[in-house]
Every structure is written in structure tokens, then in C-alpha cells.
Amino acid sequence: MAYTIVPELCNGCGACESECPNHAISHILKRYVIDADKCKECEGDFDSPMCADLCNTDACVPA
Ligand code: SF4
Ligand code: SF4
Secondary structure, three states, rough: EEEEEOOOOOOOOOOHHHHHOOEEEEEEOOEEEEEOOOOOOOOOOOOOOHHHHHHOOOOOOEE
């Protein structure tokens, strides 16, 4: 399982990118995206998915 970023909800703040423990979030072609192969839903690092917790626009959702 992985999380994904809903483009219409993401305001491009960039806050999530540096917080991902698996470096799964990148800024590509002016969009923030999650690499599904790298996202482990923060298992072993945080109690809940960090990107979803910190995103102000609820753009990070289960894929
Ligand atoms: S924290 Fe949310 S709004 Fe900010 S870049 Fe990440 S997904 Fe987009
Ligand atoms: S759920 Fe965790 S591992 Fe997956 S993209 Fe978000 S911060 Fe990274």
C-alpha cells in the first residue's frame, strides 16, 4: 500500500517532501508526487502517514 497526492488539492507548499522517511516524495514537472514503490505508509517510522498528517489541504490520501 502507498499514499498518493491529489494534484487538485495540493497547493505546492512542499512541506511533505523533506519529511518523508523513505524519500518517496519528489517535485517533478511542477507537481509533488509520491513514488508508490518507496512509500511504506511510514510503517516503522511514525504512528501514521506523516505526509497526510502535515498536509494542510488533505492532498495526501491512500492510493
Ligand atoms: S504538504 Fe500537501 S499541499 Fe504541501 S506539497 Fe505536500 S501534498 Fe502538496
Ligand atoms: S505515507 Fe510516509 S512513506 Fe508514504 S509518502 Fe507519506 S511520508 Fe512518505
